[in-house]
Amino acid sequence: MKKVILCAAALMCGTMMFAQSNTSDVLQTGNGNDAEVAQTGLTNDSDITQTGNNNDYQTTQNGTSNISTATQTGHRNLGGGPGLTWGTLQLGTNNLSTTTSDGNDNNTGTAQQGNNNVGLIDQDGNGNYANGAPSAAFFGLLQVGDDNSAVIDQDGNDNFGSSAQRGNDNDYRTTQNGNDNFSSTTQTGDRNNGTYLWGTNQQGNNNFASSNSTGDDNEAGTGQYGNFNTSSIDQIGDRNDANGGFFGNYQVGNGNTASISQIGDDNDAQNTQIGNANNASTSQMGTFNVSTTDQLGNLNISSVMQDGFANMSDVNQNGNLNTSSVSQTGTTHMSTVTQNGNGNGSSVTQNN
Numbered sequence: 001m002k003k004v005i006l007c008a009a010a011l012m013c014g015t016m017m018f019a020q021s022n023t024s025d026v027l028q029t030g031n032g033n034d035a036e037v038a039q040t041g042l043t044n045d046s047d048i049t050q051t052g053n054n055n056d057y058q059t060t061q062n063g064t065s066n067i068s069t070a071t072q073t074g075h076r077n078l079g080g081g082p083g084l085t086w087g088t089l090q091l092g093t094n095n096l097s098t099t100t101s102d103g104n105d106n107n108t109g110t111a112q113q114g115n116n117n118v119g120l121i122d123q124d125g126n127g128n129y130a131n132g133a134p135s136a137a138f139f140g141l142l143q144v145g146d147d148n149s150a151v152i153d154q155d156g157n158d159n160f161g162s163s164a165q166r167g168n169d170n171d172y173r174t175t176q177n178g179n180d181n182f183s184s185t186t187q188t189g190d191r192n193n194g195t196y197l198w199g200t201n202q203q204g205n206n207n208f209a210s211s212n213s214t215g216d217d218n219e220a221g222t223g224q225y226g227n228f229n230t231s232s233i234d235q236i237g238d239r240n241d242a243n244g245g246f247f248g249n250y251q252v253g254n255g256n257t258a259s260i261s262q263i264g265d266d267n268d269a270q271n272t273q274i275g276n277a278n279n280a281s282t283s284q285m286g287t288f289n290v291s292t293t294d295q296l297g298n299l300n301i302s303s304v305m306q307d308g309f310a311n312m313s314d315v316n317q318n319g320n321l322n323t324s325s326v327s328q329t330g331t332t333h334m335s336t337v338t339q340n341g342n343g344n345g346s347s348v349t350q351n352n
Contacts, residue, residue, distance in 0.1 A: 284306045318339065
């Protein structure tokens with residue numbers, strides 16, 4: 001009986017050790033592929049599939065119950081660049097990383113330092129970077145904290161996408177459909193969101209989008225449909241909204257420029273441009289300021305600056321070569337500018 005008990009105990013111990021072990025699967029089809037996997041902890045799962053030639057990937061999971069899946073199809077795809085910094089690095093618990101590169105000469109990098117983070121990178125095309133500039137390795141996704149989620153989808157060639165989140169419960173999504181687009185995103189704080197409609201959505205070529213939010217509960221969204229458009233969103237404070245029911249910066253056409261800067265709390269700004277070569281700039285400091293700018297046509301220029309409390313600005317330009325300037329300092333000012341036609345000019349200044 002004693003021998004039976006000892007054998008049963010040994011079997012249970014072996015079963016527990018097996019159940020808590022790490023799992024790694026590497027499948028390579030082709031020539032010159034390289035995969036490195038290092039897992040320290042319990043119940044981590046790593047899968048690397050490489051089909052083609054001269055692909056490189058590196059997975060390091062230091063913690064428990066992390067899952068990393070990497071698929072490279074094509075030639076010379078890298079997980080972390082020439083220095084392998086980093087094709088998936090997860091330090092913590094219950095992180096999920098999925099990376100797919102389908103094409104040639106793509107570069108991906110993911111780093112998640114915390115718990116319950118989700119990072120997804122999907123690249124379909126050639127020469128796409130979700131790991132920093134071609135000459136300097138960085139992370140396509142860098143998440144430091146808990147319960148963050150970031151997604152980068154690049155469908156085209158020579159696109160660059162980077163998203164960094166530091167804090168908890170942040171969300172962001174980047175989608176680039178075209179060629180030579182650039183997107184850089186930073187969210188620092190808690191519950192910042194770039195997914196209500198889209199945190200960066202570029203469908204075209206040679207578009208540039210940057211979004212930076214520092215604080216808590218901020219919203220940011222960019223939609224660019226066309227070529228050579230430029231969008232920037234910068235928010236410092238809490239509960240600022242540059243997304244709302246529509247995009248913060250929404251551009252349909254070519255060569256448009258839109259910028260939003262909000263410093264303070266509970267501000268709301270939206271720029272909409274439909275046409276070509278329009279320029280819209282919105283700057284708000286203080287609390288509860290609201291700005292809406294709509295440009296329909298070509299070569300229109302709008303500048304809005306609000307500093308104070310509960311100021312409101314509404315600018316509508318319908319035509320070509322219109323210019324509008326709004327400056328409001330103080331409290332509860334309201335300005336409405338409507339321009340229909342071509343070559344109109346307006347300047348509004350209100351203080352108290």
